[in-house]
Each structure stands twice: as structure tokens, then as C-alpha cells.
Amino acid sequence: MLFYGAPMLRRQFLISSIAASAATTTPEAILFNGVIYAAPEGAHFRKVQAVAIAGGRILAAGENREIQALATAATRRFDLGGKAVVPGFIDSHSHVASSGLRHLREVDCDLRSIPLIVQSIRERSLKTRKGDWIIGFKYDDTKTAEQRKLNRADLDAAAPGNPVLIVHRGGHTAFANSAALQQMDINEKTPDPPGGAMVRDAQGRLTGELLETAVRRPASMNRAATASERREGVALITKMMAKSGITSVTDAAGGGSGRADELSPYQDAHDNGELCCRVYCHFNYRYVDPLIAVGVRTGFGNEWIRVGAMKLIADGSISERTARLSEPYEGRPNDYGIIVMPESELYEHARKAHLAGWQIGTHANGEVGIEMALNVYERLQREHQARDPRFRLEHCTVVNDTLLRRIKALNAVPTPFWSYVYYHGEKMSQYGTERLNRMFAMRSFLDHGIRVAPGSDYVPGPFEPMMALQSCVTRTDIKGVTWGPKQKITVAEAMRAVTMNGPYATYEEKLKGTLEPGKLADLVVLGRDPFTAEPSTLASIPVERTMTGGRWVYES
Numbered sequence: 001m002l003f004y005g006a007p008m009l010r011r012q013f014l015i016s017s018i019a020a021s022a023a024t025t026t027p028e029a030i031l032f033n034g035v036i037y038a039a040p041e042g043a044h045f046r047k048v049q050a051v052a053i054a055g056g057r058i059l060a061a062g063e064n065r066e067i068q069a070l071a072t073a074a075t076r077r078f079d080l081g082g083k084a085v086v087p088g089f090i091d092s093h094s095h096v097a098s099s100g101l102r103h104l105r106e107v108d109c110d111l112r113s114i115p116l117i118v119q120s121i122r123e124r125s126l127k128t129r130k131g132d133w134i135i136g137f138k139y140d141d142t143k144t145a146e147q148r149k150l151n152r153a154d155l156d157a158a159a160p161g162n163p164v165l166i167v168h169r170g171g172h173t174a175f176a177n178s179a180a181l182q183q184m185d186i187n188e189k190t191p192d193p194p195g196g197a198m199v200r201d202a203q204g205r206l207t208g209e210l211l212e213t214a215v216r217r218p219a220s221m222n223r224a225a226t227a228s229e230r231r232e233g234v235a236l237i238t239k240m241m242a243k244s245g246i247t248s249v250t251d252a253a254g255g256g257s258g259r260a261d262e263l264s265p266y267q268d269a270h271d272n273g274e275l276c277c278r279v280y281c282h283f284n285y286r287y288v289d290p291l292i293a294v295g296v297r298t299g300f301g302n303e304w305i306r307v308g309a310m311k312l313i314a315d316g317s318i319s320e321r322t323a324r325l326s327e328p329y330e331g332r333p334n335d336y337g338i339i340v341m342p343e344s345e346l347y348e349h350a351r352k353a354h355l356a357g358w359q360i361g362t363h364a365n366g367e368v369g370i371e372m373a374l375n376v377y378e379r380l381q382r383e384h385q386a387r388d389p390r391f392r393l394e395h396c397t398v399v400n401d402t403l404l405r406r407i408k409a410l411n412a413v414p415t416p417f418w419s420y421v422y423y424h425g426e427k428m429s430q431y432g433t434e435r436l437n438r439m440f441a442m443r444s445f446l447d448h449g450i451r452v453a454p455g456s457d458y459v460p461g462p463f464e465p466m467m468a469l470q471s472c473v474t475r476t477d478i479k480g481v482t483w484g485p486k487q488k489i490t491v492a493e494a495m496r497a498v499t500m501n502g503p504y505a506t507y508e509e510k511l512k513g514t515l516e517p518g519k520l521a522d523l524v525v526l527g528r529d530p531f532t533a534e535p536s537t538l539a540s541i542p543v544e545r546t547m548t549g550g551r552w553v554y555e556s
């Protein structure tokens, strides 16, 4: 057994040191009779049966009798009943507050047929004032039984009295009904805007599908969320995440949708006792200047809410096939994807943040996007070397050997999509067999000694960590098709990446990532042991309880 405060020598982990430390603190709670995967050891995890908790942290970890001997009459005792326990999952890239607000105000269109989507919109229209907007999200045209896209006729039928806009799961395309097109001032004669398009049928009529900049948001749509709605959204989404075993999450901020006051809904939810996950919050580059002016930089905050990196965006998206690749998309010989911000501009923003002591996180999906981000980071280190910049490559999806070596040399941290292979299988063929062996490249990152910290990118990717583990371990989608098998990793490797590397990406490795004494008591009780389960069943392992800071934030 080892205590908080005692030196953490490897072999001492299970050696009793009760006499030395029992006088200093007694546990508020003990969890015993479990299979607790406390911390990585070699290629696997070190197991203990019990942990003692005090002040929201792990006080001691060891055998049942050692830990039980620490308990006093005031100690709460929890029998784990032989269940597996792992350190809390860390989602290193998600869009927390914005998705929470969407769950609160919009129609969840993650449904498997067009009639089901139409029905949900119709139900919402019955509760919505005539003429008010109805917005849908999480719609995915590849996941409905009909295998065709929504069109304006579907949406006109669903809610004839309301403008309706259904946004695709990836966020770059949307589907409007006739009333919505009218409100957006789009008619049959409107030309395509630069960087966008309005899809037309064979007769040249608008189908309602709008691409990229063609999606307009008229003032009538943008009723600003109130502070209490934003707080409620955070409470709702962090509760959903806690239910899936997530105890810490990075809010990767929005592109256009980011806000200057990113932190306030988190603080409001925390003050209300409703914040169920710890949050590391990036800021879009547009909003960093005033923070720099008052001396705020990455790391400011506490164990629950912390200022993260400055966010930049280099290229397009994977789920909507706009990432900037070095070779064209399969079957589209002239399509290499898009660059969102040129390198010179990325550099100017990054330099300002770097000089002010900020971590930088650049959204970079394709090889070209990643190379641009690395060029900027390498130049910053040449010109103004920072001791431990931990440059982040948000997503870092398609890599090659040269990029991997440069990432390692910089000690940069990629945050690849952890659930895409499993969930977005039908989009994978667009990338081709060879390229898929270089995508979401967990095996390559680990083999190069890179501290890869995966994430969901929720809303585009599902956030459930057990699904993500299955995705990384099997590289197989929902339908059983395997994509990029060379990137398979073991359960222990995946578990280590989603627990231990996340805190490295946020400079919090001394605080979390393992269940060793002194670390935060953030942990998950699972219904089955993932280390002995058949890999193709990992996603179905139920999360029974989630503890954050010594408190059960979810109990099934």
C-alpha cells in the first residue's frame, strides 16, 4: 500500500506504510473488494483491491485488509463487489458548453430514418410558436435507412408553420425547409456565395441542402441563450458525459461559434453544484487578446475549470471530407480538401499567444494542415524557445513518417478522434485503404513515443469512451468492416492513452490520470472487466458509477 505524501516508488505501491502515515489523515471513504486498475505498469496495469479517499483525493491504494484497517467509524465504505475500476476517462477534444446548449434547445436528429426525424420535428413544432425557428442537430445522411438526404419537402411537411434548419453532424452542411430559405433570403435565382453552394435538383430547383458559407443565420434565428440556459446546458451535457465515465474534458472552443465568455457557464454550473466533469477550456484566437491584456494564460483556474490553449484552425473536417490532404480524395481526382487559414496568418496569431505563455491548439486534420501547424510551431520554438510548450495538434488525423518524426521532435500532443472508425465507418472509403492505415494513427503515435491524447470532438463524434476503446482496439465499424488495421492498439494501450495522456495534454499529469495516492479521486466502476472482455464487446460494457473528486456524480 502507498499513502499520499509518501514517495511513490514503484515497488512500494503495495507495501504497507500504515504506521508512518495513518496519523496524518483518516479516509472519508474507502472502496474495497474491486479489481482496480490503478496505474500503468510495463505493458499492462498495476492492480489493487481497494482505495482510501480523503479530501477528494486518493489517500492510499492497496489490499482490502490494509485499506479496511484505515477506516474509522466515520468512514463511508463501499463494496465494489469484484467489479473493475479504472481511472476516470479524459476526453481531450470536445465541444462541451455548445453541445449542452444544443441538447437543451434543439432537436436531436441522431435517428435512423427520415420519418423518425420528421416526427421529432413535428413534435417540436407543436411546442414552438408559429414562425419561430426549429433547429435540428446530429443529423447524418449516411445513417438513415432511406440512404438519401433530407430535402425541403420532408421538412415542409414536418413543420409548415416554422422555418426549419437541420444541421449535419459534422457542422458544415445544413438542410432548410421553404420557410427557412425565405428567411435566409435564398431563392431559385440566388447565386452560390464564395466558399459555399446551394444544392439543386435535376430541374434546377433548390433541394434545401446548403453547403458551408451558404448556410446563413438570420437575426431571427439567433436568439441569444440566457445565462441560465447556458448553465443548464453545461449541467446537462456534463451529466451525460459523466454517465459515460468521462471525468475530465477539454472544451476545444468553436470556430465561428466560439465565444469570448466561454468560462461563465462552467463557473455558474460549478457554483450551482451541477458541474459533473472537470473542464479545460480552449479559447478561440479571436477572444484571446483581452485575456492576454489582463495577464491570464493557459493553466489559470482550479481543478474543476481551467483556461486551456488558444485555438486555431488550419484545414477542413474529416467527417465531411474537407480535410486538406496531400493526395486527392478517392474518386475525386481534383479534390484535396480546403485550407481554412493560411500559414502566415496562423503564425501571427500563434506567435502572440506563444509569447504570452499560452499553449496553442491548432485544428489540423490532413497532412497539409498538420504540416502547416508544425511549420508554425517549429518556427516559434526557433525564434522564441519555450521550455515546455506542449503544442497541441487538434485531431491530427492523417499522418506520415516525416510528420510523425517532427511531432515527436517537438513533443507535440495529437488529439485524434477516438470513436470515428467505429461510428463513421461509411465515410472511410472516401479516404482509401492505404491512407486509412495512416489515419487516427494510435499505433504510429505510440510507436514513435508520442503522448497521444484522443478525444471525441462531440458533436461530430460520439463521446462514449467504451465505444472509443473498441474503435481504437478493433479498428472495426458498427457493421463489422475493419478500416486501417495497422493502427490497432491493445486495450491497455488504449486505456493508458485515454487516462494518462489526457492530463499531459493539459499540464495536469501530477493531478490525475492514475489512481495513485495524491491523485484526484476520479474513477469509473464498470459492469465488466475491459481487460478480459472480447474486444468486439467493449462498447457494450456498462458504466455503473462515476466518481469525480471523491463524489459519485453518476450511479446507475
Ligand SMILES: [Zn+2]
Binding pocket: 093, 094, 095, 252, 457
Ligand atoms: Zn473540434
